[in-house]
Amino acid sequence: xxxxxxxxxxxxxxxxxxxxxxxxxxxxxxxxxxxxxxxxxxxxxxxxxxxxxxxxxxxxxxxxxxxxxxxxxxxxxxxxxxxxxxxxxxxxxxxxxxxxxxxxxxxxxxxxxxxxxxxxxxxxxxxxxxxxxxxxxxxxxxxxxxxxxxxxxxxxxxxxxxxxxxxxxxxxxxxxxxxxxxxxxxxxxxxxxxxxxxxxxxxxxxxxxxxxxxxxxxxxxxxxxxxxxxxxxxxxxxxxxxxxxxxxxxxxxxxxxxxxxxxxxxxxxxxxxxxxxxxxxxxxxxxxxxxxxxxxxxxxxxxxxxxxxxxxxxxxxxxxxxxxxxxxxxxxxxxxxxxxxxxxxxxxxxxxxxxxxxxxxxxxxxxxxxxxxxxxxxxxxxxxxxxxxxxxxxxxxxxxxxxxxxxxxxxxxxxxxxxxxxxxxxxxxxxxxxxxxxxxxxxxxxxxxxxxxxxxxxxxxxxxxxxxxxxxxxxxxxxxxxxxx
Amino acid sequence: xxxxxxxxxxxxxxxxxxxxxxxxxxxxxxxxxxxxxxxxxxxxxxxxxxxxxxxxxxxxxxxxxxxxxxxxxxxxxxxxxxxxxxxxxxxx
Ligand code: FES
Numbered sequence: 382x383x384x385x386x387x388x389x390x391x392x393x394x395x396x397x398x399x400x401x402x403x404x405x406x407x408x409x410x411x412x413x414x415x416x417x418x419x420x421x422x423x424x425x426x427x428x429x430x431x432x433x434x435x436x437x438x439x440x441x442x443x444x445x446x447x448x449x450x451x452x453x454x455x456x457x458x459x460x461x462x463x464x465x466x467x468x469x470x471x472x473x474x475x476x477x478x479x480x481x482x483x484x485x486x487x488x489x490x491x492x493x494x495x496x497x498x499x500x501x502x503x504x505x506x507x508x509x510x511x512x513x514x515x516x517x518x519x520x521x522x523x524x525x526x527x528x529x530x531x532x533x534x535x536x537x538x539x540x541x542x543x544x545x546x547x548x549x550x551x552x553x554x555x556x557x558x559x560x561x562x563x564x565x566x567x568x569x570x571x572x573x574x575x576x577x578x579x580x581x582x583x584x585x586x587x588x589x590x591x592x593x594x595x596x597x598x599x600x601x602x603x604x605x606x607x608x609x610x611x612x613x614x615x616x617x618x619x620x621x622x623x624x625x626x627x628x629x630x631x632x633x634x635x636x637x638x639x640x641x642x643x644x645x646x647x648x649x650x651x652x653x654x655x656x657x658x659x660x661x662x663x664x665x666x667x668x669x670x671x672x673x674x675x676x677x678x679x680x681x682x683x684x685x686x687x688x689x690x691x692x693x694x695x696x697x698x699x700x701x702x703x704x705x706x707x708x709x710x711x712x713x714x715x716x717x718x719x720x721x722x723x724x725x726x727x728x729x730x731x732x733x734x735x736x737x738x739x740x741x742x743x744x745x746x747x748x749x750x751x752x753x754x755x756x757x758x759x760x761x762x763x764x765x766x767x768x769x770x771x772x773x774x775x776x777x778x779x780x781x782x783x784x785x786x787x788x789x790x791x792x793x794x795x796x797x798x799x800x801x802x803x804x805x806x807x808x809x810x811x812x813x814x815x816x817x818x819x820x821x822x823x824x825x826x827x828x829x830x831x832x833x834x835x836x837x838x839x840x841x842x843x844x845x846x847x848x849x850x851x852x853x854x855x856x857x858x859x860x861x862x863x864x865x866x
Numbered sequence: 867x868x869x870x871x872x873x874x875x876x877x878x879x880x881x882x883x884x885x886x887x888x889x890x891x892x893x894x895x896x897x898x899x900x901x902x903x904x905x906x907x908x909x910x911x912x913x914x915x916x917x918x919x920x921x922x923x924x925x926x927x928x929x930x931x932x933x934x935x936x937x938x939x940x941x942x943x944x945x946x947x948x949x950x951x952x953x954x955x956x957x958x
Pocket of ligand 1: 874875876877878905906907908909910911912913914915916
C-alpha cells in the first residue's frame with residue numbers, strides 16, 4: 382500500500398516538536414518520553430519507510446466529489462486520487478476578547494512555543510499567562526526554563542484546568558495561579574506594558590506589569606476540509622467545538638474519509654497518537670482485510686487512557702460512542718484544585734514511615750501515567766491500573782531516586798531524615814556544583830533557607846537529580862532549588 | 867470594558883462594539899454578520915473571530931451556538947497563484 386503525507390510546513394511533527402516536557406500515559410506507549418523525542422522517533426520511522434511519499438511545504442487546497450485532492454506542491458497545483466483519506470489537521474487556538482487585545486505582545490501559546498522551542502527566541506521578559514489548562518501550565522514552565530519571568534497564570538474557572546502535577550511544578554517556581562480571574566485589558570501604547578485582571582466574583586482589579594500576554598484559552602478542531610466536503614458535524618463543547626460525526630473506527634459520514642487527533646476533538650497528545658494508529662490501520666483494513674487484532678488492542682488502550690477523562694468521554698457519548706463506558710469518579714482534592722499545592726494532611730500521610738530514607742509520591746490526582754512503577758529496582762511502587770494512584774511500599778523502598786527522575790509530573794522526591802537531605806528533580810540551567818550553596822524553595826517558591834548541594838546525578842533525559850542538605854524542619858517542605866551566582 | 871477597544875476580528879479590524887450593534891440591528895448569525903461586516907473574511911477565514919461572534923450572538927439572543935454558527939469552507943484553503951488556476955506553465 383502506498384501512503385502520501387501532506388504537510389503545510391517544511392517539517393513534520395506538528396505540535397509534538399515543541400513539547401519539551403515528558404508525556405504521561407502508559408509506559409507501553411510513550412510515557413516518560415519528551416514530546417520532542419517522540420516526534421523524532423516517529424519522523425525517523427516515516428523517513429525510513431519506503432512506501433510513504435512525503436509532501437512537505439504542501440498545502441491541501443481542496444477535496445472534490447470525484448475523489449480528487451488538490452495540493453500546492455512546490456507552488457504547483459497537483460492532483461491526487463487516493464482510495465482513503467485520513468484528516469489529521471489538528472487544532473486552532475481559541476482567542477478571547479479583551480480591551481486592546483490587538484497590541485503587539487499578545488501571543489497565542491502556540492506562537493510562544495514555536496518562537497521559543499523551534500526557533501530559540503524568547504518572546505519577552507515578563508509574561509502573563511491566560512489559561513491554566515495543560516498548555517498554559519506547560520508553556521509557563523517552559524518559559525521559566527528559558528528564564529522568562531512568568532508573572533502569573535490567570536484562570537477564569539474556580540479550579541485549575543490542567544493536571545495538578547503540572548500546576549505544582551509551576552507553583553514551586555513561585556508562579557501564582559489566579560483562579561476565578563479573567564483578563565479585561567491590556568495596557569500599553571504601542572506594545573504590551575501590562576495587563577489588568579479582574580476577579581469575576583468580587584470584580585476586584587489587579588494590575589500586572591508584563592511585556593507578553595500569552596493566551597492559552599483552549600483549542601478548537603481545525604476542520605476546514607471536513608466542512609468543505611460536507612462531513613456531518615456536531616457542536617460538542619467538551620471536544621472543543623464542531624467535531625465530525627464518526628464511528629468507533631474514526632470513519633466519518635463521508636465515504637472513505639477518516640479523522641484522527643485534535644480535528645476529531647481536543648484531547649491529550651497521547652490519545653491523538655493512538656487514534657492516528659487506529660484510523661490508519663482501519664483504513665488499511667478496509668482495503669486489505671488485515672490488522673483487525675491490532676485495531677482492537679488499540680481501542681482497548683484508548684479506553685484505558687480515557688478512564689479518568691470525564692470531559693472527553695462525555696463528549697464522545699454525545700456522538701453515541703463509549704455509551705456504556707463509565708468514567709471513574711474523581712476524588713475532590715480540596716484546595717489542591719485551586720492552588721496546585723497539596724493539603725498538609727495529604728503530605729503528612731506520606732511522611733508517616735519510620736524509615737530514614739524513602740520516596741515521597743506527591744501524586745494525588747488520577748491521571749493515566751505509570752513510568753514510576755517500572756523504574757523501581759525493588760518493585761516498591763504498585764499501581765492497580767493505569768489511572769490509579771501509585772502506592773509505595775516503604776519497607777521495600779531504598780530511596781534510590783530512580784522514580785524521581787522518571788516521573789513526568791516531577792511529583793516524586795526522596796527525603797533522608799538522618800542525613801537531613803532531599804533529592805529533587807531539576808530541569809533548569811545552570812546546574813549547581815557539588816558543595817555549592819543554593820536557595821531552597823518550598824511548594825510556593827518561597828525561600829526556606831540556603832544550604833549545600835550534596836550530589837548531582839546528571840540524567841540522559843535531562844531531569845537531573847539534585848540532593849541538597851536541608852535542615853530538619855524544612856525536610857518536608859523543600860521542593861525546588863534556585864542557583865544564585 | 868470598553869467594547870470599542872476590543873478587536874474581535876483581528877484580520878479585518880472589527881470591534882466588539884460593531885458586532886454588538888449588528889446583532890442589535892438583527893443580524894443574528896455568524897454568516898449574516900460576515901456578509902455585512904467582513905468579519906470572518908480575513909486570512910484566517912473566521913477561525914479566530916467566528917467562535918467569539920457566535921458566543922456573543924448566543925449570549926444576546928439566547929439561541930444555542932449551533933443555531934447561529936455553521937462554519938463553511940470552500941477551496942482553495944490557501945493563497946494560490948493565478949497561473950495555477952488558468953493553467954499557465956511558463957513563469958513569464
Ligand atoms: S479574525 Fe476574523 S477573519 Fe481572521
